Amino acid sequence: MGTKRTLTRVDGASGATMRDLEARRRILSVTHQMLVTQGYAKLTIGGVAANAGVGKATIYRTWPNKPALVLEALRNTFPEVPTADLGDSRAEMLAAANTLAALFNLREVRAALPGLIADTAEGEGSEHDLRDRLIGERKSRSTQCLERAIERGDLPADTDVSLVLDSWAGVMLFRCLFFGETLSAADVERLVDTTLVSPHRLPAA
Amino acid sequence: MGTKRTLTRVDGASGATMRDLEARRRILSVTHQMLVTQGYAKLTIGGVAANAGVGKATIYRTWPNKPALVLEALRNTFPEVPTADLGDSRAEMLAAANTLAALFNLREVRAALPGLIADTAEGEGSEHDLRDRLIGERKSRSTQCLERAIERGDLPADTDVSLVLDSWAGVMLFRCLFFGETLSAADVERLVDTTLVSPHRLPAA
Amino acid sequence: MGTKRTLTRVDGASGATMRDLEARRRILSVTHQMLVTQGYAKLTIGGVAANAGVGKATIYRTWPNKPALVLEALRNTFPEVPTADLGDSRAEMLAAANTLAALFNLREVRAALPGLIADTAEGEGSEHDLRDRLIGERKSRSTQCLERAIERGDLPADTDVSLVLDSWAGVMLFRCLFFGETLSAADVERLVDTTLVSPHRLPAA
Amino acid sequence: MGTKRTLTRVDGASGATMRDLEARRRILSVTHQMLVTQGYAKLTIGGVAANAGVGKATIYRTWPNKPALVLEALRNTFPEVPTADLGDSRAEMLAAANTLAALFNLREVRAALPGLIADTAEGEGSEHDLRDRLIGERKSRSTQCLERAIERGDLPADTDVSLVLDSWAGVMLFRCLFFGETLSAADVERLVDTTLVSPHRLPAA
DNA sequence: AAGTAAACGAGACGGTACGTCGTGTCTTCCG
DNA sequence: CGGAAGACACGACGTACCGTCTCGTTTACTT
Structure with missing residues (x-):
């Protein structure tokens, strides 16, 4: 007999004691689908439940609220930032940046992002955790990429990696949110090359 | 003869559309206030109406929905990007960037932004217009700043001004939304200096 | 110089100081029309005002509320109970009863009656007065008719005239309200003849 | 395992549709109460909901509108027209007529009737059904009474039973609605005796 | 004839109730 | 016994009218 109410879900995939693994898949899939067809605002828990042939309670048992559900539905479709060592810093950075750009280009991401941000804005609990995890994951992999470039001497040692990456993500986010x-x-290429030439450090002089 | 039974002041200034303006000011002020104290999500039209001593219909008569109201309530508090010619490109750019940063640091902006973005995400009508106007205004003034720097030769002629500015705003937006x-x-200084050294153009080599 | 605010309107026709007599006519006519086409419930003061090309205040200046307006709009179309002495009690009673029946058969009366009753139900003020006047008028004329029959000896002297008349009106009202x-x-003939044969008095034993 | 947070009693009787019935009873009772204390016009669905500790939706789920709710709240308090065979036609008729009179004397009926009539006036749907049912029920039982009198020979065979009954109800309705x-x-006795002596048929002569 | 005051059309205003919807919790009942 | 089905309390939504009010303007009396 498992602890019924898993307050903090440790890993997105374990799914507590959901009897029907199949149901879980269906829920996430329906969520994803509705996200694309209806958008975040018109997606309701009740709607997902109905379309998935599932009771609302079943959804709430696993996810505490709408953003949590959407977030997990999104995770599956997120492209992974490649970390392979290509020997070429510029090529690696381009790959990372392009992956990021591709992410912001996904229909479901564009549909979900605004609502997701709003609904998790003040959440200090699991919501923030989840969001950070999702972003953090990409960011840490991208960081690897930049740090390898630093090791290679293609970027100066005092490069503010985080600022660079947030800058990359920021432009994309900005254009995505405000202009679609x-x-x-x-x-993207310009972004990367700018970083390479003058990687966010003060001029030598 | 005699003032019939005018509860609100009669003398006033011109006697024009007084009643309107009086109420309008109150509504926007209450909206702004509640934004700060309660946040966007908990701000309701009904609540604003009640606190402003106004009927809901009065609000709906002027603003079609919550984001429109909030947007207007916000406009008044937005700092203006300075456009004065200081003779010093770096100083001007710093001023512009810092103004931007200050904007993202306003309590009411941080409170309103996520919800505002979400609620105007799919709006093609006035909502988009408003948002664009608000952002566009800052951006165009910042653009003046950068173009002056180009004229002075402090930035190369082929600088992608829009990309630079979106980059600036992007980092701030990103950090604001996701990390508060x-x-x-x-x-900010680093951001500006990076732009000055290698303003987002391909390297000469 | 007339008393400005005529709180209690003494007679439905005098109309205080309504500048434009034509407007008054238009208001009542529009009211009557809308009563027929839309029914009492969907008739709004605002609607009447708009259709009559008149401000709402103009209506409220003359009539205190909807039922008062409707009532007056109705008065004009009410058929008069005949009081002429025909020498024949049965003929006179038939005429009176048929006039009453005709009244309940008017489209506008059927449309207005239920709402009118409801909106003047708890009114102790002018509303009750008005209603009583309207009903009272018909009733008093019908009373004359019955009393003449008593004088002639066609009805026993101890006939409860009011009960008879209320009985007549009652059936019609009942069928009108509940069954349309x-x-x-x-x-009607049966009603009258019943009255003639055994006019609501105790049997002689 | 503790009671989670069940504000309402848990044990109850059978555990069947308790929640439903519990709430239903409360709603109807509150409606009835408010009808008496406030009258039909001031009774609002929202008010009933609040006083019954129930959401508005719960009421709307069961009753489509105010008159339907009021109607049902009223049903419970309606006195039944007796149908017992007393062997005495006059006694039976008096019983029936007095029951009817008692009905129109109920505080809640007097409060609800005008509004109820108005709000169900144009209703062709369930409203008419309900009203007919409520009235029809009394009428059919009264009809039994009169028909038994006919069988006994206390009333002529060609008596228009419906007209007689509508006449009875009519007077009461008329006096109730217009004069309270x-x-x-x-x-009532006079009414009955009149019917007995000359039961609404044409005179033999 | 000019001046004054009122009545007017228009419609904004503060309120109140409407009937609908979504949330997150709960209970019931079926397989 | 676990899950679907959906009822439930809550609360916001946006709409519709009410009856009062405030605008300018138009009209009709006064002087």
């Missing part, structure tokens, strides 16, 4: 645009491949 | 942080003065 | 029906000519 | 009066016992 994506960065073009050329823009 | 603000850019430190040092970070 | 009218008394057929035959039913 | 009730028929005195003497009046």
Whole structure:
């Protein structure tokens, strides 16, 4: 007999004691689908439950609220930032940046992001954790990439890696949220090259 | 003859659309206040109406929905990006960037932004207009600043001004939304200096 | 110089100082029209005002509320109970009863009656007065008719005239309100003849 | 395992549709109460909900609108027209008529009737059904009474039973609605005796 | 004829109730 | 005995009218 109420879900995948693993899959899939077709605002827990042939309680048993559910539904579709060592710093950085850009280009992400941000804005609990985890994951992998470039001497040692990465993500986020645009491949390239030439440090002089 | 039974002041200034303006001011002020104290999510039209001693219909008569109201309540508190010619490109850019950073540091902005973004995400109508206007205003003034720097030769002619500015705003937005942080003065400086050294153009080589 | 605020309107027709007599006519006519086409519930003061090309205040200046307005709009179309002495008690009674039946058969009366009753139910003020006046008028004329029959000896002297008349009106009201029906000519005749044969007095024993 | 947070009693009787019935009873009772204390016009669904400690939706789930709710709240308090065979036609008719009179004398009926009639006036749906049912029920039982009198020979065979009954109800309705009066016992007796002597048929001559 | 005061059309205003919807918790009942 | 089904309390939504009010303007009396 398992502890019924798992207050803090440790890992997105374990799913507590959900009897029907199949149901879980269905819920997430329906969520994802509705996200794309209806958008975040019109997606309701009740709707997901109905479309998944599931009781609302079943959903609430696993996810505490809408953003948590959406977040997990999104996780599966997130592209992974590649970490392979290509020997070429610029190529690696481009790959990382392009992956990020691709993420902001996903229909479901664009649909979910605004609502997700709003609904988790003041949440200090699991919501923040989840969001951080999702972002943190990409960021840490991208960080590896930049640090390798530093090791190679392609970026100065005092580069503010976090600032660079937040800058990359920031432009994309900004354009995505406010204009519904994506960065073009050329823009991404420009971003990376700017970083390479003058990687956010004070000028030598 | 005699003042019939005018509860509100009669003399006033011009006797024009007094009643309107009186109420309008009160509504916006209450909205702003509640934004700070309660946050966007807990701010309701009904609540604003009650606190402003106004009928809900009066609000709906002027603003079609919550984000429109909040947006207008916010406009008044937005700091203006300075456009004065200081003769010093770096100083001007710092001023612009710091103004931007200050904006993201306002309590009411931080409270309103997530919800505002979410609620105007799919709006194609006035909502988009408003948002664009608000952002566009700052951006165009900042653009003046950067272009002056280009004219002075402090920035290369092929600088992608929009990308630079979106980058600046992007980092701030990103950190604001996801971490509730603000850019430190040092970070802002770093941002500006990076732009000055290698303003987002491809390297010559 | 007339008394400005006529709180109690003494007679439905005098209309205080309504500048534009034409407007008054238009208001009542529009009210009557809307009563027929929309029914009492959907008739709003605002609607009447708009359709009559008149400000709401103009209506409220003359009539204190909806039922008062409707009542007056109705008065004009009410058929008068005949009081002429025909020499024949049965003929006179039939005429009176049929006039009553005709009244309940008017489209506007059927439309207005239920709402009118409801809205003036608890009114102790002018509303009750008005209603009583309207009903009282018909009733007093019908009373004349019955009393003449008593004088002639066609009805016993101890006939409870009021009970008889209320009985007549009652059936019609009952059928009108609950079934939307009218008394057929035959039913009216039966009603009258019953009264003639045994006019609501105790049997002689 | 502790009682989680059940504010309402848990043990109850059978555990069947307790929650439903519990709430239903409370709603109807509150409605009835408010009807008496406030009257029909001031009774609001929201008010009933609040006083019954129930959400508005719960009421709307069961009753489509105010009159439907009031109607049902009223049903419980309606006195039944007796149908017992007393062997005495006059006694039976008096019983029936007095029951009817008593009904129109109920505080809640007098309070609800005008509004109820108005709000169900144009209703062709369930409203009409309900009203008919409520009235029809009394009427059919009264009809039994009169028909038994006919069988006994106390009333002529060609008596228009429906007209007689509508006449009875009509007077009461008329006096109730327009004058807030009730028929005195003497009046009821007079009504019955009139019917017995000359039961609404054409005179033989 | 000019001046004054009122009545007017228009419609904004503070309120109140409406009926609907979504949330997150709960209970019931079925497989 | 666990889950679907959905009822439940709550609370916000946006709409509709009410009856009062405030605008300018138009009209009709006064002088």
